[in-house]
Each structure stands twice: as structure tokens, then as C-alpha cells.
Amino acid sequence: MSEYLIQFNNISKFFGKVIALKDVTMKLRKGEIMCLLGDNGAGKSTLIKTLAGVYKPDEGEIIFEGNKIVFDSPKDALDIGIGTVYQDLALVSLMSVTRNFFMGREPQKGVSFFKTFDIEKANKIAAERMGQIGIDIRDPSQAVGTMSGGERQCLAISRAIYFGAKVLVLDEPTSALGVHQASMVLKYIVKAAANGLAVILITHNVHHAYPVGNSFTVLNRGKSLGTFQKKDISREELLSMMAGGEELNKLEVELKEMDRLNS
Amino acid sequence: MSQKEKNISSKIDFNQDERLQKVSKLRLLLNRPELGALGGAILVFIFFGIIAGDSGMFSAYGILNFLDVSSNLGIIAIAAAMLMIGGEFDLSIGSMIGFAGICIAIPAIYWGWPLWMSIIFAFSMAVLVGYFNGLLVVKTGLPSFIVTLAMLFILRGATLAFTRLITGRTQVPGLSVLIENDPIAWIFATDTFKWFFTWLGSMNLIAMRTDGLPLASGIPISVIWFIALTILATWILMKTRYGNWIFASGGDKNGATNVGVPVGKVKIGLFIGTAVASTIFACIQVLDAGSADTMRGNLKELEAIAAAVVGGCLLTGGYGSAIGAALGAIIFGTVSMGIFYTDVDTDWFKVFLGAMMLLAVVFNNYIRKKVTESK
Numbered sequence: 001m002s003e004y005l006i007q008f009n010n011i012s013k014f015f016g017k018v019i020a021l022k023d024v025t026m027k028l029r030k031g032e033i034m035c036l037l038g039d040n041g042a043g044k045s046t047l048i049k050t051l052a053g054v055y056k057p058d059e060g061e062i063i064f065e066g067n068k069i070v071f072d073s074p075k076d077a078l079d080i081g082i083g084t085v086y087q088d089l090a091l092v093s094l095m096s097v098t099r100n101f102f103m104g105r106e107p108q109k110g111v112s113f114f115k116t117f118d119i120e121k122a123n124k125i126a127a128e129r130m131g132q133i134g135i136d137i138r139d140p141s142q143a144v145g146t147m148s149g150g151e152r153q154c155l156a157i158s159r160a161i162y163f164g165a166k167v168l169v170l171d172e173p174t175s176a177l178g179v180h181q182a183s184m185v186l187k188y189i190v191k192a193a194a195n196g197l198a199v200i201l202i203t204h205n206v207h208h209a210y211p212v213g214n215s216f217t218v219l220n221r222g223k224s225l226g227t228f229q230k231k232d233i234s235r236e237e238l239l240s241m242m243a244g245g246e247e248l249n250k251l252e253v254e255l256k257e258m259d260r261l262n263s
Numbered sequence: 264m265s266q267k268e269k270n271i272s273s274k275i276d277f278n279q280d281e282r283l284q285k286v287s288k289l290r291l292l293l294n295r296p297e298l299g300a301l302g303g304a305i306l307v308f309i310f311f312g313i314i315a316g317d318s319g320m321f322s323a324y325g326i327l328n329f330l331d332v333s334s335n336l337g338i339i340a341i342a343a344a345m346l347m348i349g350g351e352f353d354l355s356i357g358s359m360i361g362f363a364g365i366c367i368a369i370p371a372i373y374w375g376w377p378l379w380m381s382i383i384f385a386f387s388m389a390v391l392v393g394y395f396n397g398l399l400v401v402k403t404g405l406p407s408f409i410v411t412l413a414m415l416f417i418l419r420g421a422t423l424a425f426t427r428l429i430t431g432r433t434q435v436p437g438l439s440v441l442i443e444n445d446p447i448a449w450i451f452a453t454d455t456f457k458w459f460f461t462w463l464g465s466m467n468l469i470a471m472r473t474d475g476l477p478l479a480s481g482i483p484i485s486v487i488w489f490i491a492l493t494i495l496a497t498w499i500l501m502k503t504r505y506g507n508w509i510f511a512s513g514g515d516k517n518g519a520t521n522v523g524v525p526v527g528k529v530k531i532g533l534f535i536g537t538a539v540a541s542t543i544f545a546c547i548q549v550l551d552a553g554s555a556d557t558m559r560g561n562l563k564e565l566e567a568i569a570a571a572v573v574g575g576c577l578l579t580g581g582y583g584s585a586i587g588a589a590l591g592a593i594i595f596g597t598v599s600m601g602i603f604y605t606d607v608d609t610d611w612f613k614v615f616l617g618a619m620m621l622l623a624v625v626f627n628n629y630i631r632k633k634v635t636e637s638k
Contacts, residue, residue, distance in 0.1 A: 078523075088521075089518070092511055102507070104508070106504040106507050117502055
């Protein structure tokens with residue numbers, strides 16, 4: 001058994017002539033949070049869909065708990081324990097917390113034709129799980145629409161964990177949130193990792209990623225610029241690498257030039 | 264785990280959001296979709312109780328009369344409500360009623376089929392039509408409004424054309440004599456609890472006809488169907504996994520798909536449901552009247568949708584209840600019959616229907632904002 005829970009070795013994905021991903025390598029241990037950073041168009045979405053089993057990589061291999069695996073569908077990825085929380089969260093705001101938590105995977109009781117959705121059990125589990133995160137939902141039958149953005153994000157993550165995720169893939173979990181809400185979500189992510197999950201946190205916000213991440217992989221135009229341990233890189237270095245430091249330097253020079261001409 | 268992580272995880276305390284308010288019991292009640300319809304139904308009964316209380320509307324005969332009308336509408340309104348919760352419309356309900364009626368009458372009268380076989384044939388056709396509607400909506404991604412509007416014209420046109428082609432006319436009478444010894448026709452054509460009404464009559468508690476039978480001879484079978492379907496639909500929606508899938512499919516199609524809900528199958532099932540309910544409606548009416556009319560069920564789809572909306576279904580899907588739709592149907596049925604017992608011209612019924620629907624939509628919209636409003 002390797003020391004890594006999951007490894008993505010030299011993953012490439014092509015769409016016709018477009019090279020969406022080229023030779024991307026990532027390795028995660030249990031309890032590790034890896035932040036995947038990249039600007040728009042860096043290939044983050046393609047990588048997420050490859051992790052979630054939506055796309056098959058054209059090159060490279062995925063090794064999970066020491067075994068090479070191939071996903072034929074998103075369900076395969078789910079079954080081995082890769083839980084992906086997309087940006088839209090897959091929550092229905094008019095439905096209750098419980099009904100959302102168990103959507104598509106409702107616990108049942110009874111026999112054959114008279115099987116019913118075991119709502120009491122579901123309520124209990126949902127309230128318990130949300131309680132563990134510190135979200136006090138007095139009434140698990142309240143609509144998800146009444147929850148804040150951060151609480152919804154936590155609900156979606158909590159659901160993925162409950163249904164057996166060992167690797168959590170989180171797509172921009174803090175992008176639409178204010179500072180307070182974002183910190184609530186980040187705290188929960190740290191707690192989940194502390195409980196032994198491997199977390200891949202996809203974001204373009206270095207300020208959210210840096211405090212919680214153990215390692216950072218920077219994507220740029222479909223290629224990985226490398227994976228860095230936290231001790232080896234500063235927040236500023238990450239930021240400049242992500243945005244294409246050269247471009248920012250050029251911009252600075254140009255602005256100075258404009259200033260000079262104006263004065 | 265590094266020391267740093269340990270520090271972070273030990274420091275986590277999730278303070279409760281201070282802006283959370285306690286949810287009052289009243290607010291919980293307000294969140295029920297059928298609340299508006301319940302209030303409306305109570306108001307309607309108070310209204311007619313006052314202005315038509317002694318007119319015979321609330322005699323046994325009068326009650327059964329408006330219950331029968333409400334029940335017929337309720338049968339299709341419940342199916343329409345379930346489909347609406349699942350996020351789709353079916354405008355072909357009315358045409359399906361006419362089509363199903365003819366599917367029973369022509370084989371039975373002109374082709375010499377036994378009545379039970381014609382009834383089974385009509386239900387098979389309903390499943391096909393519903394399946395086709397659903398498949399078309401799911402596969403093309405077109406709005407169900409358009410797809411079923413097309414089906415409204417196609418079915419009504421085909422019903423008329425085939426009937427005229429085969430019979431030379433637009434009505435097919437002569438079914439009454441076939442009901443007598445048929446093994447399954449009674450499911451759609453009996454008055455139930457006759458003994459109870461005979462007993463009530465013998466105790467002089469209800470009005471009698473001159474021949475000694477009670478004026479109200481029994482509870483129409485439509486009422487039994489209506490009650491049974493309300494219970495079944497409510498059970499499915501609230502108590503089964505399939506119910507959760509219906510809410511999810513209507514609430515957020517993509518989200519539901521992402522967590523493994525078979526959205527397409529759910530929707531197709533619901534379309535089959537409305538077509539089958541239309542056929543139940545057709546069976547009851549055709550066997551009661553003893554004849555099938557190609558125009559039967561005209562505009563019923565709109566009444567069914569109106570009843571569902573008054574009952575709290577959102578036009579955008581994902582919210583509503585079968586009990587609400589049942590109450591909506593009772594409101595319409597009661598008013599449409601009750602108006603005869605008052606001095607009000609019956610022409611005003613449609614005005615009431617429209618006004619009631621507008622009011623319901625405004626009210627429901629307000630409720631939805633309340634339910635989903637974010638902190």
C-alpha cells in the first residue's frame with residue numbers, strides 16, 4: 001500500500017485539437033488538503049470532471065489505495081469514494097434539509113410495494129450531521145432556501161461525506177460567500193480533513209486557499225506549474241504564479257509609462 | 264497530522280449564527296402549500312352557508328351534487344398537481360378525456376368488443392399517450408407547455424376525425440345497456456353506500472322520491488375515486504422515495520440528476536399519470552352518461568391546472584401538494600354548483616374562477632418568497 005490515498009499520474013485530456021490538460025500529476029495523503037489554483041481557463045473544470053468520472057483521461061492513470069482504477073461513469077467515482085461537490089451544490093431550495101440530504105438515496109423501510117421513505121430516520125441523521133458541523137437546524141423539515149450560503153455549502157459537503165466520500169473534491173466552495181460564511185466553510189473543510197479525508201479544494205482565491213491548504217498545485221493553460229508544500233512557498237509567490245506573474249509585471253511597467261506620459 | 268493542523272482543528276468552534284430566528288408554529292403552518300386552499304374552501308362554505316343555507320344546497324342531494332362535480336375535477340387536478348410539482352404541464356388532459364371516451368365507445372358499440380376490453384384498451388392508449396408526451400419532453404428538452412399543446416390539438420382532432428370516419432357522427436350513444444353484466448364497469452359506474460341512504464330515507468332523515476326511494480341514492484363512485492387518489496398521491500409525495508424524486512425533479516433538474524435521481528423516468532411516469540387520470544375521468548363520465556362525445560373534457564386541462572394552482576402548486580415546479588389540489592377542486596366544484604342555489608347569474612362563475620386563480624398565484628408567490636428567503 002502506497003503512502004498516498006489517491007494519485008493522479010500524468011493526466012492528459014484532449015478535446016479534438018485542444019489540449020485541455022497536459023501531464024497533470026497530483027498526489028494526496030489521508031488528511032491532506034490540496035488546493036488546486038488556477039485562473040479562468042486554466043483547466044480546472046476539466047480536471048474536476050476527470051476526477052469525478054465525467055471525463056475519461058486520454059493519458060495517465062488514477063491510483064486509488066494502491067490500485068489502478070478507471071471510471072466509466074460518475075457513479076463509479078462515487079462508489080469508490082470520490083465525492084464531488086459542484087458549484088451549484090445540487091440542492092433544491094424549496095425542499096427541506098432532510099429531503100435534500102437524502103435526495104436520490106433515501107433510506108427506506110417496509111416491504112416491496114409498500115416501501116416508504118423512512119423520514120424519521122432521515123430527519124434524525126440530517127439533524128445529527130448538521131449538528132456536528134455546528135449548524136443548529138431545530139427543524140430538519142425547514143426549506144434549504146432559508147439557510148445561508150455557507151450553511152448550504154456545508155450541507156452539500158456533509159452529504160458527500162455521509163455517503164462515503166474518502167476523497168472530497170470541492171469546486172469553488174467559497175467563491176460566492178462573504179468573509180464570515182467563507183471562514184465557516186473553510187473551518188469545516190479543515191475539520192473534515194482532520195477526520196482522515198483527503199480534500200481537493202479548487203479555487204482561484206489564494207487568500208482562502210493559503211490558510212487551510214497543506215500543498216498547492218497551480219494550473220496554467222492546462223499544465224501544472226508544480227505542486228508546492230506550504231513551507232516552500234509564500235502567498236505572494238503563489239498569487240503571482242497563478243496570475244502569470246510576468247503579465248502582472250508587464251502591466252505594472254505599462255501603467256508607470258502611462259503615468260509618466262500623463263504628468 | 265501536523266502540529267499546525269491539530270491547533271486549527273482544536274480551535275474550531277462553530278458559533279451559532281446570531282441572526283437565526285426561532286421559527287414560530289404559525290410560520291411552519293404558513294409553509295404548508297395547501298394553507299391558502301384550505302382558507303379558500305372554508306370561506307366558500309361560509310359564504311354559501313349564509314346566502315344559500317336554506318335553499319337545499321346542503322341537503323343530502325345537494326351535497327352529493329357538488330361533491331360529484333368536485334370529485335370529477337379533483338381526479339384530474341391531483342394528477343395535474345403531481346406533474347406540476349415535477350416541473351411540467353399537461354395541456355392535453357381535456358383532449359385525452361375525449362379520446363379515452365371514444366376509445367371505450369367505438370370498440371364496444373361498433374366492433375362488438377366486451378365493455379371491459381374497451382376499458383382496458385382505453386387505459387392502454389392512455390399509457391401510450393402519456394409515455395409519448397413524457398418521452399418527447401424529456402428527450403427534446405422542449406417546454407412541456409408546447410409539446411402538450413400540440414398533443415391537445417392532435418388528440419382532439421384525431422378523436423373527431425376517427426369518430427366521424429367510423430360512425431359518421433360525433434357522439435356514440437348506447438353504452439348504458441352494456442354496463443349491466445360487465446365484470447369491471449362497476450368500478451366506474453356505481454353509487455356506493457346505497458344501503459346507508461336507504462336507511463337514512465327510511466328514518467325520514469333525507470328527502471324521498473315519490474316511488475319511495477331516497478332522492479340521493481348513494482355516494483357517486485367519483486367521490487370514492489377522488490378520495491382514494493388524494494390519499495394515494497399524498498402518500499406517494501410525502502412518504503415514498505418516488506415522492507422525493509418528484510419534488511427534486513421539479514425543484515432543480517440538474518441538481519437532482521447530479522445526485523442520481525432518474526429525472527427522465529420520474530417525469531415520464533407523471534405524464535402517464537395525468538393521461539391515466541383523464542381516462543378514469545372519461546370512464547366515469549362516459550358510463551354515467553351512457554354515451555361518448557368527441558368534445559367531452561373540453562378545457563378541462565385548464566380547470567385542472569387552475570385547481571392545482573389554487574391548491575398551492577407553483578408554476579415553476581418543486582412545490583405543492585395533492586391535498587391542496589383536492590381542496591382547489593372542491594372550491595371550484597362547490598362554487599360552480601352552489602351558484603345555482605343563489606340569485607347570482609351563473610355567468611359569473613368564470614369570473615370567480617379567474618379571480619380565485621389570480622389571488623392564489625399572488626398568495627403563493629408571496630409564500631414562496633417567505634419559504635426560500637435567505638438570511
